[in-house]
Amino acid sequence: MPVNPFARILNEKRAPETPEAAIKAAATLYHAWFTGLMLHLTLRKGAEVAGKWTFRLFRRQHLEKFKSSFDKLGLTHLPDAVAAAQYHYLSNSVGGVEVEFIPESDTKAWVHFCHPRWMFQGTALCGLPVEVSRGFLEGWYGHNGVSLNNPRLGFVCVSEDMTGQYGLAGYFKEFGHALAPHERLQFAPGETAPPFDPGKAPGLDAASWPPARLIKANRNYAMEYIKTGLNELCALIGPAEARDIAGHAAALIGRQFYRELQSLMGLAEEDDSPAAFAHFMERMAGAQDDKLSWEEKDGALFLHLDGWRLMRGRENVPHEAYEAWIRLWEGCLAVHNRFLKLETIARQDYGDPETVLRIRAVSENRASLA
Numbered sequence: 001m002p003v004n005p006f007a008r009i010l011n012e013k014r015a016p017e018t019p020e021a022a023i024k025a026a027a028t029l030y031h032a033w034f035t036g037l038m039l040h041l042t043l044r045k046g047a048e049v050a051g052k053w054t055f056r057l058f059r060r061q062h063l064e065k066f067k068s069s070f071d072k073l074g075l076t077h078l079p080d081a082v083a084a085a086q087y088h089y090l091s092n093s094v095g096g097v098e099v100e101f102i103p104e105s106d107t108k109a110w111v112h113f114c115h116p117r118w119m120f121q122g123t124a125l126c127g128l129p130v131e132v133s134r135g136f137l138e139g140w141y142g143h144n145g146v147s148l149n150n151p152r153l154g155f156v157c158v159s160e161d162m163t164g165q166y167g168l169a170g171y172f173k174e175f176g177h178a179l180a181p182h183e184r185l186q187f188a189p190g191e192t193a194p195p196f197d198p199g200k201a202p203g204l205d206a207a208s209w210p211p212a213r214l215i216k217a218n219r220n221y222a223m224e225y226i227k228t229g230l231n232e233l234c235a236l237i238g239p240a241e242a243r244d245i246a247g248h249a250a251a252l253i254g255r256q257f258y259r260e261l262q263s264l265m266g267l268a269e270e271d272d273s274p275a276a277f278a279h280f281m282e283r284m285a286g287a288q289d290d291k292l293s294w295e296e297k298d299g300a301l302f303l304h305l306d307g308w309r310l311m312r313g314r315e316n317v318p319h320e321a322y323e324a325w326i327r328l329w330e331g332c333l334a335v336h337n338r339f340l341k342l343e344t345i346a347r348q349d350y351g352d353p354e355t356v357l358r359i360r361a362v363s364e365n366r367a368s369l370a
Contacts, residue, residue, distance in 0.1 A: 020215050022287035025264040027215075029284075030222035033253045033328065035121045037229065038128055040249040045237065051131030056232040058139030061224065066140075066147050080153050081172040084144045085109035086202050092118075094204070094214065095221030100196035107174035112159075112193045113167050120161060130162040142185035144172065151178035158191040169193040219287070227310055230321040243320035247327040254331020261332070272337040274301040274359045280336070281329065281357075300360040308348060308355070322349045326357075333359070 042050040066087075070076070073090050075083040082103055088111045089101035097118040102110035119136075120128055137157055145153030152175045159165035171193075175183075209217075233242040262269055265283055268276070278294040278301055285292035290307040310325060311317045330342050341362050346352040 019286070020212060021265050022283045023215050023219050025261045026284060026287040027219040027222045028264065029253070029257055029261060029328065030219070030226050031118075031121060032257050033250055034222065034225040034229065035119075035124045036249045036253045037226075037233075037246055038120075038132055039124055040252075041233070041245055042127070042129060042132070044245050047129035047131040049237065050129065051135035053229070053233055053236055054132050054135030055139040056135075056236060057225070057229045058136040059143065060139075060232060061228050062140045062143050062147065064228075066144070070147075079106040079174070080145070080148050080150045081105075081107050081174045082109045084148070084153065084155075084172040085111050090202060090204060094209070094217045096214075096218040097221075100193075101201045102194050102196055103200060104171070104194065108171055110169065110171040110193050112169040112196065115161075115167050117161055117167065125161055128162060130160060133160050133162060133168065138185050141170070145179065145184055150174065152176070154179050154184045154186060156186045156188050156191075158188050158193065160189075163189070165189070166193075223288070223310055227314060230324060231314065231317060234318045234320060239318040239320035242318075243324045246321075246324035250324055250327040251331040251334075254328045254333075255335050256331075258332040258335040272340075274337075274340060274361075277333055277336045277340065277359060278303060280332070300358050302345070303357040303359065305348075305355040305357065317349065319347075319349055322347060329357075 038050060038054070041053060069091060070083070070087055073087060075086055078086065085101055085103065086109070089099050092099045092113070095118070098114045098116075100110075100112040100114065102112065104110065116122075117125060137155070141155040141157075144155065145151060153172060154175060155170055155172055157168070157170040159167060159169040161168055230242070230246055233246060236242075237245075259269065261284075262280070265280070267280060267283075275294075275296075281303055282292045282294065285305060285307075288309045290305060290309050292303055292305045294301060294303045296302075308322070311321065326342070326344060333340055333342050339361055340359055343358045343360070344355070345358050346354060346356040348355045
């Protein structure tokens with residue numbers, strides 16, 4: 001099967017000292033957190049709640065981004081079914097996702113998300129219920145006709161990942177009648193997607209999408225899922241429980257992926273000093289378009305963070321979302337040096353001019369407080 005050229009660019013080996021390496025590290029971390037959060041939410045709250053969450057997440061992203069991105073990709077002149085399929089091919093290709101576009105007619109066009117699935121990274125596919133997939137299908141794919149003001153346009157899903165089929169596949173179809181809400185997303189598991197012909201697939205202008213822009217787009221793609229997902233999780237199950245679940249997943253992901261992030265950026269694993277971790281944080285902040293400086297004072301190291309790009313442009317973000325996010329870095333620090341602790345001294349989400357984090361050592365021998 002031909003490899004998506006944009007995915008190939010994102011997977012190239014690049015020099016560790018380049019800014020792109022840190023951007024890839026940020027994309028890796030947020031991608032892993034999103035996958036881990038889906039798993040942990042399913043474990044803690046069950047398949048039904050996890051499906052409701054993915055529905056809310058993808059419906060909100062659809063309402064915020066579909067039409068504006070649709071117009072930017074120059075798809076307005078195409079028949080609706082073809083345009084909808086091309087949109088999903090192009091937008092996901094920019095994010096580094098392997099996907100096929102297969103036009104059949106002006107009223108029917110296929111998309112096929114190939115394995116390995118980006119959304120269900122690694123072994124996560126074995127632990128996620130079909131409700132998670134159904135949630136995002138209903139939240140996004142089942143709403144294309146509504147957004148395009150075409151009541152006859154629906155999506156027919158013929159293959160799902162959790163059922164052991166050949167990936168996520170289906171087609172946008174313009175039916176001969178207006179669809180009722182429950183008809184906008186349909187299932188026909190006996191059908192098979194036609195072969196993919198790269199010659200019939202649309203392409204992006206290489207001059208407009210150089211490798212550096214694609215790498216940032218891949219980072220943005222991963223961060224958007226967390227940006228929207230944290231807010232929707234707070235709305236669905238309440239901010240306090242959302243903080244606990246998302247924060248616990250974040251702490252685990254920070255621990256599990258810290259060494260990989262170091263490797264991506266060419267950082268020395270043997271240096272477990274506070275300054276080395278500050279350097280890691282400085283590079284990760286820069287990779288997210290934030291600014292971070294640091295200083296040593298009174299036996300501790302202080303990180304000064306200006307900006308929180310993750311939630312840029314989002315209003316009324318619950319404070320609990322920040323508290324979940326900070327646990328990513330607590331998890332990373334726990335692997336860097338388990339005798340160092342990260343404390344929040346000031347927070348921009350509370351109205352402080354900057355976020356200030358303190359790294360300090362704790363005793364290796366915990367004395368009794370009695």
